[in-house]
Amino acid sequence: MxxxxxxxxxxxxxxxxxxxxxxxxxxxxxxxxxxxxxxxxxxxxxxxxxxxxxxxxxxxxxxxxxxxxxxxxxxxxxxxxxxxxxxxxxxxxxxxxxxxxxxxxxxxxxxxxxxxxxxxxxxxxxxxxxxxxxxxxxxxxxxxxxxAEPLIVKYIEKHIKGDRVVVSPAVDGVKRTKLVSDKLNCDLAILDRTTKEEKNDMILVGDVKDKIAVIIGSTADTCETLALSAKVLKRSGATKVYALVSHGELSGNAIDTLNNSELEELVITNSIPIGEKTKQCPKIKVINVxxxxxxxxxxxxxxxxxxxxxxxxxxx
Structure with a gap:
């Protein structure tokens, strides 16, 4: 060396x-x-x-x-x-x-x-x-x-127990989410915006009733999509909602959005500096990559x- x-x-x-x-x-x-x-x-x-x-x-x-x-x-x-x-x-x-x-x-x-x-x-x-x-x-x-997917799968297996369903918060993230659902041997569901004009609702494809919904994403920026996803999933019968993403930018009012959301946890990696954000929002958990x-x-x-x-x- x-x-x-x-x-x-x-x-x-x-x-x-x-x-x-x-x-x-x-x-x-x-x-x-x-x-x-x-x-x-x-x-x-x-x-x-x-x-x-x-x-x-x-x-x-x-x-x-x-x-x-x-x-x-x-x-x-x-x-x-x-x-x-x-x-x-x-x-x-x-x-x-x-x-x-x-x-x-x-x-x-x-x-x-x-x-x-x-x-x-x-x-x-x-x-x-x-x-x-x-x-x-x-x-x-x-x-x-x-x-980060292998580490995300291990986190889910260790910390999120129960009848799980893995959820993609957008159609273009289905491939990533499918890899996780296959490794966890659980069902897959998909969320997507109804229209570009309507930003306050999403279409759910799949069954999440009486299950723990686990959202898999790439980047958490403003976290508005994650908060809306959690709201729609809980409204559709999910008992709890977790989100695991590779990168946590957490810009703008992301912390307030997370604190006021129906998410149990947001799990991110330390690919981006977190600073004091974990103290400001106890829902944030960090995987060391x-x-x-x-x-x-x-x-x-x-x-x-x-x-x-x-x-x-x-x-x-």
């Missing part, structure tokens, strides 16, 4: 510390800040010549654009310091929802971000539960898309297969 160096931006230094600790590698010295005019400033505080460098930086809110720019500047600094290779570890890939054109004259921002990361000098990307599978194809370099990223990095270093690498971890 002497040939490996782990660096962190300012987006989620706690996550980088967890990864470096799991790998028993000291976190590299970097100083990231801003000049008085708002420009990003990056200084690498030690030699990284001929090192395999892993930069930990989720491009998440509340400073999505700053985090992206800081990542690009870090990559440039590392490249000019004669590193052997550069891997961008992006637990949450910002702008992931803008991955296709749905209207005329609309950009595909995910593709733009992929181009910027690749052109900056990154040799490989590690992320988790990308919003859409085509984002991997936006890159011309290797992209390892890790999945840093060991999964550490194992992915270890396997890349030693040239091992990445297949099913997340299945070895346990849930406390």
């Amino acid at each position: 002497e040939s490996v160096k782990i660096l962190s931006g300012t987006a989620h230094p706690e996550f980088a510390e967890l990864i470096s600790r799991n790998l028993n590698i000291e976190l590299g010295k970097t100083h990231c800040g801003k000049f008085s005019n708002g420009e990003t400033s990056v200084v690498i505080g030690e030699s990284i010549r001929s090192k395999e460098v892993y930069i930990i930086q989720p491009t998440c809110s509340p400073n999505v654009n700053d985090n992206i720019m800081e990542l690009l500047v870090l990559v440039d600094a590392v490249k000019r310091a004669s590193s052997k290779s550069i891997t961008a570890v992006i637990p949450f890939f910002g702008y992931g929802k803008q991955n296709k054109k749905e209207k005329s004259r609309e950009p595909i921002v995910s593709k733009l971000i992929a181009n910027m990361i690749e052109k900056s000098g990154v040799n490989r990307v590690i992320s988790m539960d990308l919003e859409a599978s085509q984002i991997q194809g936006f890159f011309n370099i290797p992209v390892d898309n890790l999945y 840093a060991p999964m990223f550490s194992e992915a990095i270890r396997r890349i270093i030693h040239g091992e297969s990445m297949t099913a690498q997340s299945s070895k971890f346990t849930i406390l």
Whole structure:
């Protein structure tokens, strides 16, 4: 591991510390800040010549654009310091929802971000539960898309007992939800908006009466959809409603929305910094995915297969 160096931006230094600790590698010295005019400033505080460098930086809110720019500047600094290779570890890939054109004259921002990361000098990307599978194809370099689904399944098996039904909160999330329902050997239900104009109701396909409804999603942003989903499920006879999502952005009035919702719990991963939000909302529970990223990095270093690498971890 002497040939490996782990660096962190300012987006989620706690996550980088967890990864470096799991790998028993000291976190590299970097100083990231801003000049008085708002420009990003990056200084690498030690030699990284001929090192395999892993930069930990989720491009998440509340400073999505700053985090992206800081990542690009870090990559440039590392490249000019004669590193052997550069891997961008992006637990949450910002702008992931803008991955296709749905209207005329609309950009595909995910593709733009992929181009910027690749052109900056990154040799490989590690992320988790990308919003859409085509984002991997936006890159011309290797992209390892890790999945939180095995850890989510283990959490459900350990903490949510009873007659369960797994629910997709939207039609485009059925594939992800089906994987979970198959592993839990339980029924699948689907929720979807009635119309684009009517935002206060959803259509339920499936039976949730007298069952524990478990919503599976990708990102919890404002949490309005999750709150509405819980309301519709309880109205349809569900005894309890839980939600498990890969990324918890929790922006805007998300905390108030959660506290006032009929959800029993919202389970998220620590791919995005949580801060004081777990204290503000006791319904939020967090799964630590840093060991999964550490194992992915270890396997890349030693040239091992990445297949099913997340299945070895346990849930406390």
